[in-house]
Amino acid sequence: MQWDHDIVIVGGGMVGAALAARLGDADISVGLVERGSAPTPPSGDYDLRISSLNARSLAFVEASGTVLPEDRCCPFRHIDVANQDGSGHSLFSAHDSGMDDFGIFIENRTLQYALWQRLENLPSVTCYTQCAPLSTMAASTGRMLELDNGKTLSARLIVGADGAHSTLRELAGIGVSSHDYHQRAMIINVETELPQQDISWQYFTPTGPIAMLPLSGQRASLVWYDSDEATKAREQLSNDALKMAIETAFPERLGKLTRVVARASFPIKRQHAKRYIGKRLALIGDAAHVVHPLAGQGLNIGLHDADTLAELIINGRDPGDYISLHKFECQRRLANQAMIAATDSFHHLFTGSKPLRQLGDLSLHLAERVPLAKRMMMQQANGLNPFKMR
Numbered sequence: 001m002q003w004d005h006d007i008v009i010v011g012g013g014m015v016g017a018a019l020a021a022r023l024g025d026a027d028i029s030v031g032l033v034e035r036g037s038a039p040t041p042p043s044g045d046y047d048l049r050i051s052s053l054n055a056r057s058l059a060f061v062e063a064s065g066t067v068l069p070e071d072r073c074c075p076f077r078h079i080d081v082a083n084q085d086g087s088g089h090s091l092f093s094a095h096d097s098g099m100d101d102f103g104i105f106i107e108n109r110t111l112q113y114a115l116w117q118r119l120e121n122l123p124s125v126t127c128y129t130q131c132a133p134l135s136t137m138a139a140s141t142g143r144m145l146e147l148d149n150g151k152t153l154s155a156r157l158i159v160g161a162d163g164a165h166s167t168l169r170e171l172a173g174i175g176v177s178s179h180d181y182h183q184r185a186m187i188i189n190v191e192t193e194l195p196q197q198d199i200s201w202q203y204f205t206p207t208g209p210i211a212m213l214p215l216s217g218q219r220a221s222l223v224w225y226d227s228d229e230a231t232k233a234r235e236q237l238s239n240d241a242l243k244m245a246i247e248t249a250f251p252e253r254l255g256k257l258t259r260v261v262a263r264a265s266f267p268i269k270r271q272h273a274k275r276y277i278g279k280r281l282a283l284i285g286d287a288a289h290v291v292h293p294l295a296g297q298g299l300n301i302g303l304h305d306a307d308t309l310a311e312l313i314i315n316g317r318d319p320g321d322y323i324s325l326h327k328f329e330c331q332r333r334l335a336n337q338a339m340i341a342a343t344d345s346f347h348h349l350f351t352g353s354k355p356l357r358q359l360g361d362l363s364l365h366l367a368e369r370v371p372l373a374k375r376m377m378m379q380q381a382n383g384l385n386p387f388k389m390r
Protein backbone atom coordinates (compact mmCIF):
# COMPACT_ATOMS: atom_id res chain seq x y z
CA MET A 1 0.00 0.00 0.00
CA GLN A 2 1.22 3.51 -0.83
CA TRP A 3 0.98 5.84 2.15
CA ASP A 4 0.86 9.66 1.76
CA HIS A 5 3.64 10.04 4.34
CA ASP A 6 5.77 7.89 6.60
CA ILE A 7 4.60 9.93 9.58
CA VAL A 8 1.68 12.31 10.11
CA ILE A 9 1.95 14.56 13.17
CA VAL A 10 -1.19 16.24 14.51
CA GLY A 11 -0.30 19.56 16.24
CA GLY A 12 2.38 22.01 15.12
CA GLY A 13 3.15 23.46 18.57
CA MET A 14 6.71 23.36 19.89
CA VAL A 15 6.77 19.57 20.43
CA GLY A 16 5.06 18.54 17.16
CA ALA A 17 7.09 20.99 15.07
CA ALA A 18 10.34 19.85 16.73
CA LEU A 19 9.59 16.21 15.87
CA ALA A 20 8.68 17.19 12.28
CA ALA A 21 11.94 19.15 11.92
CA ARG A 22 14.10 16.31 13.28
CA LEU A 23 12.44 13.69 11.02
CA GLY A 24 12.41 16.02 7.99
CA ASP A 25 16.11 16.70 8.51
CA ALA A 26 16.65 12.93 8.30
CA ASP A 27 14.72 12.89 4.96
CA ILE A 28 11.68 11.09 6.35
CA SER A 29 8.37 12.03 4.74
CA VAL A 30 6.22 13.94 7.26
CA GLY A 31 2.78 15.56 7.10
CA LEU A 32 2.17 18.14 9.86
CA VAL A 33 -1.50 18.93 10.58
CA GLU A 34 -2.09 22.18 12.52
CA ARG A 35 -5.48 23.57 13.49
CA GLY A 36 -4.19 27.17 13.48
CA SER A 37 -2.22 29.13 10.88
CA ALA A 38 1.55 28.96 10.43
CA PRO A 39 3.18 31.09 13.17
CA THR A 40 4.11 34.65 12.25
CA PRO A 41 7.50 36.26 13.12
CA PRO A 42 7.63 37.38 16.76
CA SER A 43 7.79 41.14 16.97
CA GLY A 44 7.68 43.86 19.60
CA ASP A 45 7.71 43.16 23.31
CA TYR A 46 8.36 39.82 24.98
CA ASP A 47 5.44 37.43 24.92
CA LEU A 48 4.04 36.15 28.23
CA ARG A 49 4.60 32.46 27.54
CA ILE A 50 8.25 31.67 28.32
CA SER A 51 9.88 28.24 28.72
CA SER A 52 13.20 26.94 29.90
CA LEU A 53 14.97 24.55 27.53
CA ASN A 54 17.47 22.24 29.21
CA ALA A 55 20.65 20.77 27.67
CA ARG A 56 18.98 17.70 26.13
CA SER A 57 16.07 19.71 24.69
CA LEU A 58 18.41 22.29 23.15
CA ALA A 59 20.59 19.58 21.61
CA PHE A 60 17.47 17.92 20.11
CA VAL A 61 16.15 21.18 18.63
CA GLU A 62 19.56 22.09 17.21
CA ALA A 63 20.09 18.58 15.76
CA SER A 64 17.26 19.35 13.31
CA GLY A 65 19.18 22.34 11.92
CA THR A 66 16.85 24.83 13.65
CA VAL A 67 18.54 28.13 14.49
CA LEU A 68 17.29 30.03 17.54
CA PRO A 69 17.72 33.83 17.48
CA GLU A 70 20.44 34.64 20.03
CA ASP A 71 18.96 38.00 20.99
CA ARG A 72 15.74 36.30 22.25
CA CYS A 73 17.51 33.50 24.19
CA CYS A 74 18.64 34.05 27.77
CA PRO A 75 21.14 31.42 29.05
CA PHE A 76 21.08 30.90 32.82
CA ARG A 77 23.91 29.56 34.99
CA HIS A 78 22.42 29.34 38.48
CA ILE A 79 19.16 28.12 40.00
CA ASP A 80 18.41 29.28 43.54
CA VAL A 81 15.67 27.51 45.49
CA ALA A 82 14.71 28.70 48.97
CA ASN A 83 11.96 28.94 51.52
CA GLN A 84 10.71 32.50 51.82
CA ASP A 85 11.23 32.51 55.60
CA GLY A 86 14.91 31.62 55.05
CA SER A 87 14.62 28.17 56.71
CA GLY A 88 15.89 26.16 53.71
CA HIS A 89 18.11 27.18 50.81
CA SER A 90 19.97 25.50 47.94
CA LEU A 91 21.99 27.08 45.12
CA PHE A 92 22.64 25.00 41.98
CA SER A 93 25.41 26.21 39.68
CA ALA A 94 25.98 24.83 36.18
CA HIS A 95 29.76 24.94 36.79
CA ASP A 96 29.39 22.34 39.59
CA SER A 97 28.17 19.91 36.93
CA GLY A 98 30.89 20.87 34.46
CA MET A 99 28.45 22.82 32.24
CA ASP A 100 28.59 26.44 31.05
CA ASP A 101 24.90 26.94 31.67
CA PHE A 102 21.71 25.04 32.53
CA GLY A 103 19.99 26.00 29.28
CA ILE A 104 18.05 28.98 28.04
CA PHE A 105 14.79 30.80 28.60
CA ILE A 106 12.96 31.50 25.36
CA GLU A 107 9.49 32.70 24.39
CA ASN A 108 7.25 29.83 23.23
CA ARG A 109 6.29 31.75 20.07
CA THR A 110 9.96 32.41 19.18
CA LEU A 111 10.82 28.70 19.48
CA GLN A 112 7.75 27.64 17.52
CA TYR A 113 8.47 30.19 14.76
CA ALA A 114 12.14 29.10 14.47
CA LEU A 115 11.03 25.46 14.11
CA TRP A 116 8.47 26.33 11.40
CA GLN A 117 11.14 28.35 9.56
CA ARG A 118 13.23 25.18 9.47
CA LEU A 119 10.22 23.16 8.21
CA GLU A 120 9.86 25.54 5.24
CA ASN A 121 13.31 24.47 4.06
CA LEU A 122 12.74 20.73 4.43
CA PRO A 123 11.36 19.25 1.17
CA SER A 124 10.17 16.04 2.87
CA VAL A 125 7.81 17.97 5.22
CA THR A 126 4.34 19.14 4.12
CA CYS A 127 2.36 21.39 6.49
CA TYR A 128 -1.45 21.24 6.39
CA THR A 129 -2.72 24.29 8.30
CA GLN A 130 -6.20 25.35 9.44
CA CYS A 131 -7.49 21.79 9.60
CA ALA A 132 -8.06 19.19 12.30
CA PRO A 133 -8.82 15.45 12.48
CA LEU A 134 -12.42 14.20 12.34
CA SER A 135 -11.78 10.46 12.52
CA THR A 136 -8.98 7.92 12.34
CA MET A 137 -8.81 4.25 11.44
CA ALA A 138 -5.96 1.77 11.74
CA ALA A 139 -4.99 -0.79 9.10
CA SER A 140 -2.32 -3.46 9.59
CA THR A 141 0.61 -1.43 8.24
CA GLY A 142 -0.66 2.12 8.58
CA ARG A 143 -3.44 4.48 9.68
CA MET A 144 -5.88 6.86 7.95
CA LEU A 145 -6.75 10.31 9.24
CA GLU A 146 -9.85 12.09 7.98
CA LEU A 147 -9.55 15.90 8.24
CA ASP A 148 -12.29 18.52 8.55
CA ASN A 149 -11.24 20.13 5.23
CA GLY A 150 -12.40 17.11 3.21
CA LYS A 151 -8.91 15.63 2.87
CA THR A 152 -7.83 12.20 4.13
CA LEU A 153 -4.18 11.49 4.93
CA SER A 154 -2.55 8.13 5.45
CA ALA A 155 0.77 7.22 7.09
CA ARG A 156 2.61 4.35 8.69
CA LEU A 157 2.44 6.16 12.03
CA ILE A 158 0.22 9.00 13.29
CA VAL A 159 1.55 11.04 16.20
CA GLY A 160 -0.65 13.17 18.46
CA ALA A 161 1.16 16.33 19.57
CA ASP A 162 -2.05 18.34 19.80
CA GLY A 163 -1.78 19.48 23.41
CA ALA A 164 -3.59 18.79 26.66
CA HIS A 165 -7.06 18.60 25.01
CA SER A 166 -5.78 16.26 22.29
CA THR A 167 -8.41 15.36 19.67
CA LEU A 168 -6.30 12.45 18.42
CA ARG A 169 -6.12 10.99 21.94
CA GLU A 170 -9.91 11.20 22.18
CA LEU A 171 -10.46 9.71 18.71
CA ALA A 172 -8.17 6.81 19.69
CA GLY A 173 -10.24 6.24 22.85
CA ILE A 174 -7.31 6.82 25.22
CA GLY A 175 -8.42 8.11 28.62
CA VAL A 176 -6.50 10.29 31.11
CA SER A 177 -6.10 10.52 34.87
CA SER A 178 -6.09 14.11 36.07
CA HIS A 179 -5.84 16.27 39.17
CA ASP A 180 -6.73 19.93 39.71
CA TYR A 181 -4.30 21.70 42.10
CA HIS A 182 -6.86 24.52 42.62
CA GLN A 183 -3.99 26.88 41.97
CA ARG A 184 -3.26 29.43 39.25
CA ALA A 185 0.05 30.71 37.93
CA MET A 186 0.04 34.43 37.29
CA ILE A 187 2.76 35.27 34.74
CA ILE A 188 3.96 38.87 34.84
CA ASN A 189 6.52 40.32 32.45
CA VAL A 190 8.44 43.12 34.13
CA GLU A 191 11.36 45.45 33.63
CA THR A 192 13.73 45.46 36.62
CA GLU A 193 16.14 48.14 37.83
CA LEU A 194 18.73 45.45 38.66
CA PRO A 195 20.37 43.20 36.08
CA GLN A 196 20.03 39.53 37.21
CA GLN A 197 20.10 37.77 33.89
CA ASP A 198 22.13 34.60 34.64
CA ILE A 199 20.08 33.24 37.54
CA SER A 200 16.61 31.81 37.92
CA TRP A 201 15.20 31.74 41.43
CA GLN A 202 12.18 30.29 43.16
CA TYR A 203 10.98 30.93 46.72
CA PHE A 204 8.38 28.72 48.36
CA THR A 205 5.61 30.32 50.41
CA PRO A 206 2.78 28.45 52.20
CA THR A 207 0.36 29.53 49.43
CA GLY A 208 2.62 28.55 46.50
CA PRO A 209 5.99 29.36 44.94
CA ILE A 210 7.05 32.73 43.52
CA ALA A 211 9.71 32.66 40.81
CA MET A 212 11.86 34.89 38.64
CA LEU A 213 12.84 33.68 35.16
CA PRO A 214 15.39 35.96 33.49
CA LEU A 215 14.97 37.33 29.96
CA SER A 216 17.48 39.22 27.82
CA GLY A 217 18.01 42.85 28.81
CA GLN A 218 16.72 43.96 32.22
CA ARG A 219 13.55 41.95 31.65
CA ALA A 220 12.15 39.11 33.73
CA SER A 221 9.16 36.84 33.73
CA LEU A 222 7.73 36.53 37.24
CA VAL A 223 5.53 33.58 38.17
CA TRP A 224 3.23 33.97 41.15
CA TYR A 225 1.41 30.75 42.13
CA ASP A 226 -1.56 31.16 44.45
CA SER A 227 -5.11 29.96 45.05
CA ASP A 228 -7.73 30.57 42.36
CA GLU A 229 -9.42 33.24 44.53
CA ALA A 230 -6.25 35.17 45.44
CA THR A 231 -5.06 35.18 41.81
CA LYS A 232 -8.42 36.36 40.52
CA ALA A 233 -8.38 39.22 43.05
CA ARG A 234 -4.81 40.15 42.00
CA GLU A 235 -5.89 40.22 38.37
CA GLN A 236 -8.19 43.16 39.19
CA LEU A 237 -5.24 45.35 40.31
CA SER A 238 -3.98 48.18 38.10
CA ASN A 239 -0.38 47.81 36.84
CA ASP A 240 0.84 50.29 39.49
CA ALA A 241 -0.96 48.47 42.31
CA LEU A 242 0.35 45.12 41.03
CA LYS A 243 3.90 46.54 40.94
CA MET A 244 3.56 47.50 44.61
CA ALA A 245 2.11 44.09 45.52
CA ILE A 246 5.06 42.37 43.81
CA GLU A 247 7.62 44.59 45.58
CA THR A 248 5.99 43.66 48.90
CA ALA A 249 5.58 39.89 48.31
CA PHE A 250 8.72 39.07 46.33
CA PRO A 251 12.14 38.85 48.03
CA GLU A 252 14.28 41.99 48.25
CA ARG A 253 16.77 40.60 45.76
CA LEU A 254 14.30 41.36 42.93
CA GLY A 255 14.85 45.07 43.62
CA LYS A 256 12.56 47.78 42.26
CA LEU A 257 10.53 47.28 39.12
CA THR A 258 10.66 49.90 36.40
CA ARG A 259 7.29 48.73 35.05
CA VAL A 260 4.85 45.88 34.65
CA VAL A 261 4.77 45.08 30.93
CA ALA A 262 2.08 42.38 30.63
CA ARG A 263 0.32 39.72 32.71
CA ALA A 264 -2.06 36.74 32.47
CA SER A 265 -2.91 33.69 34.56
CA PHE A 266 -3.22 29.96 33.89
CA PRO A 267 -4.92 27.14 35.87
CA ILE A 268 -2.57 24.44 37.21
CA LYS A 269 -3.47 20.82 36.53
CA ARG A 270 -1.75 17.51 36.18
CA GLN A 271 -2.84 14.96 33.61
CA HIS A 272 -1.47 11.66 32.37
CA ALA A 273 -2.74 9.59 29.42
CA LYS A 274 -3.56 5.99 30.36
CA ARG A 275 -1.55 4.83 27.29
CA TYR A 276 0.91 6.66 25.02
CA ILE A 277 0.42 4.27 22.11
CA GLY A 278 -2.28 2.60 20.05
CA LYS A 279 -2.17 0.70 16.79
CA ARG A 280 0.10 2.79 14.50
CA LEU A 281 -0.39 5.74 16.86
CA ALA A 282 1.68 7.53 19.52
CA LEU A 283 1.09 10.51 21.82
CA ILE A 284 3.82 13.00 22.78
CA GLY A 285 4.08 16.27 24.72
CA ASP A 286 1.07 17.67 26.55
CA ALA A 287 -1.18 15.23 24.64
CA ALA A 288 0.47 12.51 26.77
CA HIS A 289 1.17 14.38 30.04
CA VAL A 290 0.74 17.73 31.77
CA VAL A 291 2.90 18.39 34.85
CA HIS A 292 2.88 21.14 37.48
CA PRO A 293 5.02 23.91 35.90
CA LEU A 294 6.91 24.77 39.12
CA ALA A 295 10.02 22.91 37.93
CA GLY A 296 9.77 24.23 34.35
CA GLN A 297 9.84 20.73 32.86
CA GLY A 298 6.58 20.27 30.87
CA LEU A 299 7.97 21.28 27.49
CA ASN A 300 11.31 19.62 28.24
CA ILE A 301 9.82 16.20 28.82
CA GLY A 302 7.63 16.68 25.72
CA LEU A 303 10.76 17.34 23.65
CA HIS A 304 12.41 14.29 25.24
CA ASP A 305 9.40 12.20 24.07
CA ALA A 306 9.94 13.59 20.55
CA ASP A 307 13.69 12.87 20.78
CA THR A 308 13.13 9.24 21.85
CA LEU A 309 10.46 8.63 19.19
CA ALA A 310 12.59 10.28 16.47
CA GLU A 311 15.58 8.03 17.27
CA LEU A 312 13.39 4.90 17.15
CA ILE A 313 11.91 5.99 13.79
CA ILE A 314 15.22 7.03 12.23
CA ASN A 315 17.02 3.86 13.33
CA GLY A 316 14.12 1.42 12.85
CA ARG A 317 12.82 -0.31 9.74
CA ASP A 318 9.08 0.28 10.10
CA PRO A 319 7.98 3.43 11.91
CA GLY A 320 4.94 2.51 13.93
CA ASP A 321 5.61 -1.21 14.34
CA TYR A 322 4.52 -2.52 17.72
CA ILE A 323 8.03 -3.24 19.04
CA SER A 324 9.27 0.34 18.45
CA LEU A 325 6.11 1.86 19.91
CA HIS A 326 6.29 -0.42 22.93
CA LYS A 327 9.93 0.65 23.54
CA PHE A 328 8.83 4.28 23.27
CA GLU A 329 6.04 3.80 25.81
CA CYS A 330 8.28 1.94 28.29
CA GLN A 331 11.10 4.51 28.16
CA ARG A 332 9.00 7.64 28.26
CA ARG A 333 6.28 6.59 30.69
CA LEU A 334 8.84 5.74 33.34
CA ALA A 335 10.72 9.06 32.93
CA ASN A 336 7.52 11.14 32.77
CA GLN A 337 5.94 9.36 35.73
CA ALA A 338 9.09 10.19 37.74
CA MET A 339 8.79 13.88 36.76
CA ILE A 340 5.07 13.96 37.60
CA ALA A 341 5.84 12.43 41.02
CA ALA A 342 8.74 14.84 41.64
CA THR A 343 6.76 18.00 40.78
CA ASP A 344 3.79 16.72 42.77
CA SER A 345 5.99 16.11 45.84
CA PHE A 346 7.55 19.58 45.51
CA HIS A 347 4.07 21.07 45.46
CA HIS A 348 2.96 19.14 48.58
CA LEU A 349 6.26 19.53 50.45
CA PHE A 350 6.36 23.29 50.13
CA THR A 351 2.71 24.31 50.14
CA GLY A 352 1.30 21.59 52.41
CA SER A 353 0.87 21.46 56.18
CA LYS A 354 3.65 22.65 58.55
CA PRO A 355 5.22 19.16 59.11
CA LEU A 356 5.38 18.64 55.34
CA ARG A 357 6.97 22.07 54.87
CA GLN A 358 9.59 21.14 57.49
CA LEU A 359 10.36 18.04 55.43
CA GLY A 360 10.71 20.35 52.42
CA ASP A 361 13.26 22.46 54.35
CA LEU A 362 15.17 19.31 55.19
CA SER A 363 15.32 18.28 51.52
CA LEU A 364 16.79 21.70 50.59
CA HIS A 365 19.36 21.38 53.42
CA LEU A 366 20.28 17.90 52.20
CA ALA A 367 20.62 19.04 48.58
CA GLU A 368 22.92 21.84 49.75
CA ARG A 369 25.09 19.59 51.93
CA VAL A 370 25.32 16.33 49.94
CA PRO A 371 27.15 17.10 46.67
CA LEU A 372 26.20 13.77 45.03
CA ALA A 373 22.48 14.36 45.71
CA LYS A 374 22.82 17.88 44.33
CA ARG A 375 24.59 16.70 41.18
CA MET A 376 21.98 14.00 40.56
CA MET A 377 19.16 16.54 40.91
CA MET A 378 20.86 18.87 38.43
CA GLN A 379 21.38 16.07 35.89
CA GLN A 380 17.76 14.96 36.22
CA ALA A 381 16.60 18.55 35.61
CA ASN A 382 18.79 18.68 32.50
CA GLY A 383 17.26 15.58 31.00
CA LEU A 384 20.51 13.63 31.58
CA ASN A 385 20.69 10.23 33.25
CA PRO A 386 21.65 10.95 36.89
CA PHE A 387 22.88 7.36 37.38
CA LYS A 388 25.42 7.52 34.53
CA MET A 389 28.94 8.13 35.83
CA ARG A 390 31.25 10.39 33.84
Ligand SMILES: Cc1cc2nc3c(=O)[nH]c(=O)nc-3n(C[C@H](O)[C@H](O)[C@H](O)COP(=O)(O)OP(=O)(O)OC[C@H]3O[C@@H](n4cnc5c(N)ncnc54)[C@H](O)[C@@H]3O)c2cc1C
Nearest residue numbers: 011013014015035051052132163285286296297298299300
Ligand atom coordinates in the same frame (compact mmCIF):
# COMPACT_ATOMS: atom_id res chain seq x y z
C1 LIG B 1 2.35 28.73 33.48
C2 LIG B 1 3.14 27.72 32.74
C3 LIG B 1 4.53 27.82 32.67
C4 LIG B 1 5.29 26.83 32.01
N1 LIG B 1 6.67 26.93 31.98
C5 LIG B 1 7.40 25.94 31.41
C6 LIG B 1 8.86 25.98 31.41
O1 LIG B 1 9.50 26.91 31.90
N2 LIG B 1 9.52 24.94 30.85
C7 LIG B 1 8.87 23.87 30.31
O2 LIG B 1 9.55 22.91 29.85
N3 LIG B 1 7.51 23.83 30.24
C8 LIG B 1 6.76 24.82 30.79
N4 LIG B 1 5.40 24.77 30.74
C9 LIG B 1 4.73 23.67 30.01
C10 LIG B 1 4.73 23.92 28.48
O3 LIG B 1 4.17 25.19 28.20
C11 LIG B 1 3.94 22.83 27.77
O4 LIG B 1 4.36 21.57 28.24
C12 LIG B 1 4.15 22.91 26.24
O5 LIG B 1 3.64 24.11 25.75
C13 LIG B 1 3.48 21.74 25.54
O6 LIG B 1 3.77 21.82 24.17
P1 LIG B 1 2.96 20.92 23.12
O7 LIG B 1 3.54 21.25 21.79
O8 LIG B 1 2.94 19.50 23.58
O9 LIG B 1 1.46 21.40 23.24
P2 LIG B 1 0.81 22.82 22.84
O10 LIG B 1 1.76 23.93 23.10
O11 LIG B 1 -0.52 22.86 23.50
O12 LIG B 1 0.64 22.74 21.26
C14 LIG B 1 -0.39 21.97 20.66
C15 LIG B 1 -0.52 22.38 19.19
O13 LIG B 1 -1.50 21.56 18.58
C16 LIG B 1 -2.46 22.37 17.89
N5 LIG B 1 -3.74 21.65 17.98
C17 LIG B 1 -4.55 21.50 19.05
N6 LIG B 1 -5.61 20.74 18.75
C18 LIG B 1 -5.48 20.40 17.44
C19 LIG B 1 -6.25 19.64 16.55
N7 LIG B 1 -7.41 19.06 16.95
N8 LIG B 1 -5.80 19.49 15.27
C20 LIG B 1 -4.65 20.08 14.85
N9 LIG B 1 -3.88 20.82 15.66
C21 LIG B 1 -4.28 20.97 16.93
C22 LIG B 1 -2.47 23.69 18.65
O14 LIG B 1 -2.94 24.74 17.81
C23 LIG B 1 -0.98 23.83 18.98
O15 LIG B 1 -0.26 24.41 17.93
C24 LIG B 1 4.62 25.74 31.39
C25 LIG B 1 3.22 25.65 31.42
C26 LIG B 1 2.48 26.62 32.10
C27 LIG B 1 0.97 26.49 32.18
